[in-house]
Amino acid sequence: MRFPKVYAVVAAVVAAIVGMTTWAWAGATTGAEPRPPAPAQANGGRVTAPLRAEHRELLPKIEALASAAEAVGTAPPQEQRKKVDESYAFLTRELIPHAVAEDEVLYAKVDSLIGTADRTRATDTMRRDHAEVVALTEDVGRLRDRLRAGTLHPADQKELRRVLYALNAVVDLHFAKEEEVYLPLLDRRLTAEEARRMFERMDRIAEEETAGAGAAPH
Ligand SMILES: [Fe+2]
Numbered sequence: 024m025r026f027p028k029v030y031a032v033v034a035a036v037v038a039a040i041v042g043m044t045t046w047a048w049a050g051a052t053t054g055a056e057p058r059p060p061a062p063a064q065a066n067g068g069r070v071t072a073p074l075r076a077e078h079r080e081l082l083p084k085i086e087a088l089a090s091a092a093e094a095v096g097t098a099p100p101q102e103q104r105k106k107v108d109e110s111y112a113f114l115t116r117e118l119i120p121h122a123v124a125e126d127e128v129l130y131a132k133v134d135s136l137i138g139t140a141d142r143t144r145a146t147d148t149m150r151r152d153h154a155e156v157v158a159l160t161e162d163v164g165r166l167r168d169r170l171r172a173g174t175l176h177p178a179d180q181k182e183l184r185r186v187l188y189a190l191n192a193v194v195d196l197h198f199a200k201e202e203e204v205y206l207p208l209l210d211r212r213l214t215a216e217e218a219r220r221m222f223e224r225m226d227r228i229a230e231e232e233t234a235g236a237g238a239a240p241h
């Protein structure tokens with residue numbers, strides 16, 4: 024009866040995680056969100072459509088991170104360099120600027136709607152995801168320099184694959200959490216005009232960040 028026992032343990036762990044997540048969000052929702060009438064739906068659509076569209080544009084490049092990981096150590100050197108260069112450019116010039124804009128504007132809005140407790144913001148776990156993306160991107164940059172210099176050893180290849188796969192998985196899940204939890208909240212609580220102003224600010228911040236990344240040595 025070895026396997027049933029294993030399944031029972033796995034099921035218990037999954038049930039605990041699901042229970043904790045449900046509890047956390049139920050607490051946040053019932054504690055701080057009064058659920059007023061839905062202004063966005065009254066306007067006949069989802070006010071977060073621009074951000075959802077931006078995510079859809081970014082998703083193929085997130086999938087390309089896994090493809091770059093597969094190429095490291097297996098594809099011809101020129102192809103490896105091209106894929107890793109494209110991954111690094113995407114991370115520094117598109118994804119991180121997107122995350123900075125979210126930190127400053129979108130997450131601040133979510134925090135204002137859900138509230139904070141004991142100096143813990145509702146968005147702190149998602150902000151931590153952003154910090155992880157920055158740290159992993161720095162690892163990609165360091166290993167990419169070695170790849171370009173032709174000094175990427177087998178241990179480095181393994182590390183570069185691991186980092187690129189990690190980025191793919193972390194960002195994939197992160198996008199799902201934003202779309203399934205934060206954006207429905209904003210759709211319910213923001214008017215179309217509030218959302219438009221919010222996305223304008225985000226665009227401005229992301230553009231500045233991209234320009235700054237372009238000015239940095241790469
Ligand atoms: Fe994000």
Ligand SMILES: [Fe+2]
Pocket residue numbers: 078121125198201
């Ligand atoms: Fe996002």
